[in-house]
Amino acid sequence: xxxxxxxxxxxxxxxxxxxxxxxxxxxxxxxxxxxxxxxxxxxxxxxxxxxxxxxxxxxxxxxxxxxxxxxxxxxxxxxxxxxxxxxxxxxxxxxxxxxxxxxxxxxxxxxxxxxxxxxxxxxxxxxxxxxxxxxxxxxxxxxxxxxxxxxxxxxxxxxxxxxxxxxxxxxxxxxxxxxxxxxxxxxxxxxxxxxxxxxxxxxxxxxxxxxxxxxxxxxxxxxxxxxxxxxxxxxxxxxxxxxxxxxxxxxxxxxxxxxxxxxxxxxxxxxxxxxxxxxxxxxxxxxxxxxxxxxxxxxxxxxxxxxxxxxxxxxxxxxxxxxxxxxxxxxxxxxxxxxxxxxxxxxxxxxxxxxxxxxxxxxx
Amino acid sequence: xxxxxxxxxxxxxxxxxxxxxxxxxxxxxxxxxxxxxxxxxxxxxxxxxxxxxxxxxxxxxxxxxxxxxxxxxxxxxxxxxxxxxxxxxxxxxxxxxxxxxxxxxxxxxxxxxxxxxxxxxxxxxxxxxxxxxxxxxxxxxxxxxxxxxxxxxxxxxxxxxxxxxxxxxxxxxxxxxxxxxxxxxxxxxxxxxxxxxxxxxxxxxxxxxxxxxxxxxxxxxxxxxxxxxxxxxxxxxxxxxxxxxxxxxxxxxxxxxxxxxxxxxxxxxxxxxxxxxxxxxxxxxxxx
Numbered sequence: 001x002x003x004x005x006x007x008x009x010x011x012x013x014x015x016x017x018x019x020x021x022x023x024x025x026x027x028x029x030x031x032x033x034x035x036x037x038x039x040x041x042x043x044x045x046x047x048x049x050x051x052x053x054x055x056x057x058x059x060x061x062x063x064x065x066x067x068x069x070x071x072x073x074x075x076x077x078x079x080x081x082x083x084x085x086x087x088x089x090x091x092x093x094x095x096x097x098x099x100x101x102x103x104x105x106x107x108x109x110x111x112x113x114x115x116x117x118x119x120x121x122x123x124x125x126x127x128x129x130x131x132x133x134x135x136x137x138x139x140x141x142x143x144x145x146x147x148x149x150x151x152x153x154x155x156x157x158x159x160x161x162x163x164x165x166x167x168x169x170x171x172x173x174x175x176x177x178x179x180x181x182x183x184x185x186x187x188x189x190x191x192x193x194x195x196x197x198x199x200x201x202x203x204x205x206x207x208x209x210x211x212x213x214x215x216x217x218x219x220x221x222x223x224x225x226x227x228x229x230x231x232x233x234x235x236x237x238x239x240x241x242x243x244x245x246x247x248x249x250x251x252x253x254x255x256x257x258x259x260x261x262x263x264x265x266x267x268x269x270x271x272x273x274x275x276x277x278x279x280x281x282x283x284x285x286x287x288x289x290x291x292x293x294x295x296x297x298x299x300x301x302x303x304x305x306x307x308x309x310x311x312x313x314x315x316x317x318x319x320x321x322x323x324x325x326x327x328x329x330x331x332x333x334x335x336x337x338x339x340x341x342x343x344x345x346x347x348x349x350x351x352x353x354x355x356x357x358x359x360x361x362x363x364x
Numbered sequence: 365x366x367x368x369x370x371x372x373x374x375x376x377x378x379x380x381x382x383x384x385x386x387x388x389x390x391x392x393x394x395x396x397x398x399x400x401x402x403x404x405x406x407x408x409x410x411x412x413x414x415x416x417x418x419x420x421x422x423x424x425x426x427x428x429x430x431x432x433x434x435x436x437x438x439x440x441x442x443x444x445x446x447x448x449x450x451x452x453x454x455x456x457x458x459x460x461x462x463x464x465x466x467x468x469x470x471x472x473x474x475x476x477x478x479x480x481x482x483x484x485x486x487x488x489x490x491x492x493x494x495x496x497x498x499x500x501x502x503x504x505x506x507x508x509x510x511x512x513x514x515x516x517x518x519x520x521x522x523x524x525x526x527x528x529x530x531x532x533x534x535x536x537x538x539x540x541x542x543x544x545x546x547x548x549x550x551x552x553x554x555x556x557x558x559x560x561x562x563x564x565x566x567x568x569x570x571x572x573x574x575x576x577x578x579x580x581x582x583x584x585x586x587x588x589x590x591x592x593x594x595x596x597x598x599x600x601x602x603x604x605x606x607x608x609x610x611x612x613x614x615x616x617x618x619x620x621x622x623x624x625x626x627x628x629x630x631x632x633x634x635x636x637x638x639x640x641x642x643x644x645x646x647x648x649x650x651x652x
Contacts, residue, residue: 191624
């Protein structure tokens with residue numbers, strides 16, 4: 001009994017010491033190499049930019065913030081190793097994640113270890129219910145697909161085909177199209193899978209084109225440039241529609257993607273913030289930079305509240321305080337009614353190397 | 365028209381695979397080694413050409429340099445690794461593992477230098493569409509892949525049958541002991557074979573990524589297909605390997621007419637398993 005009491009005192013002392021430490025450490029498991037590295041690097045920069053800004057102003061409640069980055073190459077197995085390393089060896093309580101497969105793989109561990117996982121990039125529907133400790137600061141693919149299908153049907157594109165990636169995110173998107181498009185009044189006449197990282201889309205595009213669709217609904221996350229170029233080379237002329245994953249600078253500036261339409265989560269950076277980012281990193285403040293910057297702001301708001309209330313920064317406390325605060329105003333107004341935030345959504349079209357907003361909507 | 369377009373795409377893919385199969389078959393039939401690192405040489409060619417073209421080197425110069433460097437790499441792998449292991453009486457299984465290790469090292473070095481991201485060539489002429497018959501559309505680079513692959517296959521056949529070194533290669537492949545006795549110096553011939561095979565495989569190694577982009581692990585799937593083509597075509601038959609590689613690519617493309625895409629690779633290889641049950645020596649084994 002006495003030993004248990006001593007252990008409890010020691011544990012509470014350690015917790016208090018951790019809460020009063022000069023540096024608050026969090027983790028981020030992102031694809032920093034591999035086919036997802038373009039997006040992963042944007043995500044890393046978004047987190048680091050927010051942290052650097054906060055630290056320059058004295059940190060959160062006087063504590064500096066530090067993020068430990070781990071490269072998972074968008075692979076679930078590598079993500080598990082990284083998650084265990086960050087939680088067991090480095091005892092981190094808050095971890096950023098990206099990509100659906102890795103996030104879904106880590107979600108049960110987050111539940112078991114009560115570690116808060118923050119996703120600002122992946123969109124598989126299962127992420128909404130994968131773990132009470134997984135919060136999503138952007139809508140699921142299903143939310144976006146409901147909006148884009150409504151839009152294309154409204155434009156008279158009532159005969160559709162689906163091109164999807166044969167992985168968690170792609171299949172989730174395919175299932176959403178299968179559900180939402182007929183509900184909105186359209187008819188799906190064909191679907192074709194591709195593999196993650198595959199760059200030869202010609203056979204799939206040809207087979208889908210043979211069904212003579214009005215629109216091709218796309219649920220792929222990698223090698224979009226190759227898909228666009230091969231679509232152009234094959235002389236196809238049906239509408240190509242997708243979700244926020246179309247927001248790839250290389251795709252947007254490629255003339256082959258002219259006329260592609262997609263949903264776009266509305267998240268804009270003030271000009272002075274974007275300029276500061278460009279000065280620091282030498283590149284534009286792209287979509288996923290803004291997303292992860294925004295998510296980091298949410299976390300810092302929650303941390304500040306916890307420290308003000310004298311509570312330690314644990315995964316459980318962070319989870320509870322986020323739902324207590326509920327409404328956040330970072331780069332966008334965002335509300336946590338569930339684990340997945342409600343956000344504003346636009347319809348964009350690629351035109352002359354730019355991504356132009358043509359309609360404003362919402363996921364609510 | 366869909367079938368014709370799929371047929372043409374399959375031909376472009378198949379011809380490139382055919383060169384991988386032919387060169388792999390050439391190495392295997394001469395050295396009796398399962399040269400898995402061939403996939404690494406295939407990949408290396410593309411990255412070398414990409415490095416040079418992004419720095420303004422004309423594409424044809426980049427291609428020639430890539431071919432030369434790949435030839436040297438192949439010769440070095442044979443002379444410094446396989447030959448040494450053979451001198452120490454290493455079994456073929458040990459050499460296979462060494463080859464796998466070499467492939468892993470090459471892929472990792474490439475990934476470390478260039479990153480594992482998909483890299484694209486910036487060659488606008490390559491993606492220009494060449495109008496085919498009817499509504500068939502092929503790009504310049506696809507046509508170039510077909511022409512270069514057929515030329516590589518034809519050139520290799522001519523070399524093997526019409527030159528002294530080619531005849532020495534066939535002699536070593538046919539009977540290494542007799543070749544040793546008659547002072548053909550099989551080990552030196554092995555180095556030449558590896559250099560020639562590596563040089564030739566670097567041609568599709570450069571051209572295919574111009575069409576589809578570069579990734580460090582690009583070479584593994586073509587090598588797997590090439591291995592199956594070599595076995596199904598009849599081990600030792602260069603023509604068999606080429607024809608079967610084209611047939612596999614065509615089958616994968618045309619199968620889309622009747623089955624969903626996720627089944628095409630599985631069904632294609634299932635057909636070859638059945639085929640091998642009835643003709644285990646391969647299609648061209650009897651006529652080589």
